[in-house]
Amino acid sequence: MDTATFPVFKFRGHAHDLFIVNTPFHQCAACDRRTAVGYGVGYICNECDFSIHHICAFLFNIPEIFDHPSHDGHCLKLLTTGAPHHTDPNCHLCGKYTKSILYHCSDCKLNLDIDCISHHIFAASKDHLLVPWHHHPIQICYTDICEFCNGGNELGCHCLQCGFRIHLTCVPVFDSPEITHPSHVRHPLKLLTDGAPNYTDPRCHLCGEDTQHLLYHCDICKFNLDLRCAAKSPPPIALSNLKVHEHTLTLMPRLISFVCDACGTEGDRSPYICVQCDFMIFHQKCAQLPRAIHVNHHDHRVSYKYPLGPGEWRCGVCWEEIDWSYGAYSCSLCPNYAIHSLCATRKDVWDGKELDGVPEEVEDIEPFKRNDDNTITHFAHEHNLMSLGKDGEEGSYCGACARPISSYTFYKCSRSDCSFILHETCANLPKKKRHFLSPEQLVLSQWKNYGNFPKWCDACLLVCSEGFVYGVMFDLVCSSIDVPFIHESHPHHLLYLKLQDGHFKTCQSCGIDHTKVVLGCVKCNYFLDFHCATLPLTVSLPRYDDHPLTLCYGEKASGKYWCDICERETNQETWFYTGLESGVTLHILCVLGDIRYAKPGGNICEGFELQLNSSSTRPICLKCKCRCPGTFFINFVGYGEDHDGYNVFFCSFYCLKHVIFRYSNEYHIMCPPWVKKLELKT
Incomplete structure (x- = not known):
């Protein structure tokens, strides 16, 4: 069995190195069993045919x-x-x-x-097992939290008093009460089980992570190492053949304040230094920066450069100033474009691929092939499309963005029995693009949902009908946003913010708290979700043909206003649509609904079809019992005992969810103003 890539373990009573495996092996030296339920993971010795289950090996401690x-x-x-x-x-x-x-x-x-x-x-034994490496009794149970490996759900130790958790398979890693570590060769390090002493920095001196309960410590030097750096993945003492520096760098394992030459930001522990270059100093991460990469904020490759060079530079990701005397990434084709080293290598910006030595190829991003001056063959349609003018297609909807063709130039299918049509601008959308929403390059595709569950845009979280999407599921509206993003509701530019776990931002428009992504101005504490940030500034509805509706960002008002569509009261301090000449006010949901790419005949999922509403239809919603007031309603041909063979109607996806998808909490939806708020069933 090849165990070259597995970590090495030491056990009391056995002289050789052991390797962890997750496959059937010979009989366990302790219990005499082979692989069985709860016993599958174990350790083997390549030298003497010794093998032991990890549960049995745990008893060595x-x-x-x-x-x-x-x-x-x-x-x-x-x-x-x-x-x-x-x-x-x-x-x-x-x-x-x-x-x-x-x-x-x-x-x-x-x-x-x-x-x-x-x-x-x-x-x-449920909760009173005593072990020498923890000061409280522990319970043996399955846990998906481990202070050593951060791995998945498996059998482990859990302390009910202090919350300490660790997998059984990780216990042998710190079996030794005292070790000699290459980063601290002057003195041995002792295992502590009660956390770092209060007179020391509780973070690991090498990586800066919290040492938590278990760590190795030197009393003389007040030096702390977490378990990962002590036993699993300690940083190398020396680094050679680097992409961003020509000399060998040496680790300085101590607490020391410095400014990193590679990124220009401060550090406080264990940097790498170059003795040959007047002690140039690097963060551990920055010492191994890639030379050439693609970032999702720019169309071309960017390459690391030290120093960046004189000039007034501003980062293309965070839009903060770049100190040109330190290293940064720049574009050879765009002389004014640069990115901070740390911004360029963020996980949400860079796809992790090093491009140094990889030839740059010209990518085919054209969405269609031009046959002649008037016809094209588009990847999204099997027939040829003809280039036509601006007239004659009233009532038609674009197959890409699902908006009315109106008076825009368009391409239409050349066959008389096919109604496929595209705005000229939508037909020219690039087949591939880089966008800040994903570190991976996004590919344009045609979305049609014939599955059993609705799908939603990963940015605005609105359920989508049919149209073009980029990547796994970013609609055309969200993927058209560039940063910095300028919105009329705020005087400063807004940046894309990917929120950390446990953090949230409240949308200034709708008041919903978001935990994943927003657009915002941190200085002003002003944030918008992607739905509200992409609301159209003007909207035309058939009943207001002569007076387009304009988005209003709230106002102070003493009187009451009523929506002209649902006839419910509007809150003038929130966003709404208004007719500047007619004076009407309308809720945003009454104007646009809660479904992206809404067009007649579009499917949310199998059996659920959008239909155009009018004053002569306005069917009654099955859930809220209100007449459907919006531009579209959802029609479902029912099946089963209650609705077999006849149509069932829903005024919104909100009501549909509470009937059909009531056990799913994945959909981001607001309660329409004409509906009494419904509680989700669990």
């Missing part, structure tokens, strides 16, 4: 047991060389031969095998 129910009052000690010759080698409880690993009572001269001991520890 419990050298003494005082509270076993079969032998209360005496101490059972772990032996790894077999039963003493003057005792019965069979287990006192089950009668099986104890092999080389067992627990022994010297007072009574009896032996217990690992199987009987582990049954007590992992089944009978």
Whole structure:
């Protein structure tokens, strides 16, 4: 078995290195079992055919047991060389031969095998197991949190008093109470189980992460190492053959304040230094920066340059000033474009691919092939499309953006029996593009939902009908936004913000809290979600043909105003649409609805079709019992005992969700103003 890529473990009582495996192996040296439920992960020795389950190996960290129910009052000690010759080698409880690993009572001269001991520890004992490397009793249970590996859900230790959690497979990593580490060769490091001493920096001196409960510590130097740097992935002492520096860099493992030459930001611990370059200094991460990369904020490659060079530079991601005396990324084709080193290598900006040495190819981003002056073949349609003027297509909707063709130039299918049509601007959308919404390059595709569940745009979170999308699911409106984004509602530019876990921002327009992405001005604490940021500034509705509606950003008003569509009161301090000449006010949801790409005949999912509403239709919604007031309503041909064979109508996706998709909390929807707010069933 090839174990070259697996971490190495040490165990008491075994002289060779062991490797963790997750495949069937020979019989366990402790319990004599092969792979079984709960026993599949284990450790093997390549030198002597020794193998042991990880649950059994966990007992190596419990050298003494005082509270076993079969032998209360005496101490059972772990032996790894077999039963003493003057005792019965069979287990006192089950009668099986104890092999080389067992627990022994010297007072009574009896032996217990690992199987009987582990049954007590992992089944009978719920919360009072004592281990030498933690100061509270622990419980053995499945946990998806581990202070060492941050791995997935597996059997582990959980302390109910302080919250400490660690996988059983990770326990052997810190089995040694004292180690010698290459980053601190002057003194040995001792294992601490109660956290860092209060007279020291509680963060790891190498990586800066919180050391939490378990760490290795030097009292003399007040030096702390977390478990990862101590045993799993310590930073190399020296770095050579780097992309951003020509000399070998050496780790300086100590607390020291510095400014990184590669990025221009401050650091406080364990940098890499270059002795040959007058002690140039680098963050650990910055020492291994890539040379050439693609970022999602720019169409061309950018390359690392030190120093950036004189000039007034502003970062193309965060739009803050760049100090030209430090390193940064710049574009060879766009002389004024540069990005901070740390901004360029963010996970939401860079796809992680190093392009140094990779030839740059001209990408095919054309969405169609031109046949002649009047016809094209577009990737989204099987027939040729003809270029036509601005007239004759009233009532038609674009197959890409789902908006009315109106008076725009367009391409229409050359066949008389096909109604496919595209705005000229939509037909020219590039087939590939880079956009700040995704570190990966986005590919244009045609979206048609014939599945059982609605899909939504990953930016605005609105449910989509049919149209073009970029990437997995970014609609054309959201993917057309550029940063910095200028919106009429705020005097400063807005930037794309990807929120960290546990953080949220409240949209200035709708008041909804968002935990993933927003557009915002941090200085003014002004934020918009993608739905509100992309609301059209003007809208034309058939009943207001002579007076286009304009988006209004709220105003102070003493009187009451009523929506001209649903006839409910409007809140003048929130955003709404108004007719500047007619004086009407309308709720945003009454004008636009809660479905992106809404057009007649569009499917939200199989069986649910959008239909155009009018004063002569206005069917009654199955859920809220109101007449559908919006431009579109949802028609469903029902099945089953209650609605077999006839149409069922919904005024909005909000009401549809509470009937059909009521157990799903994935959809981002607002309650329409004409509907009494409904509670989601769980």
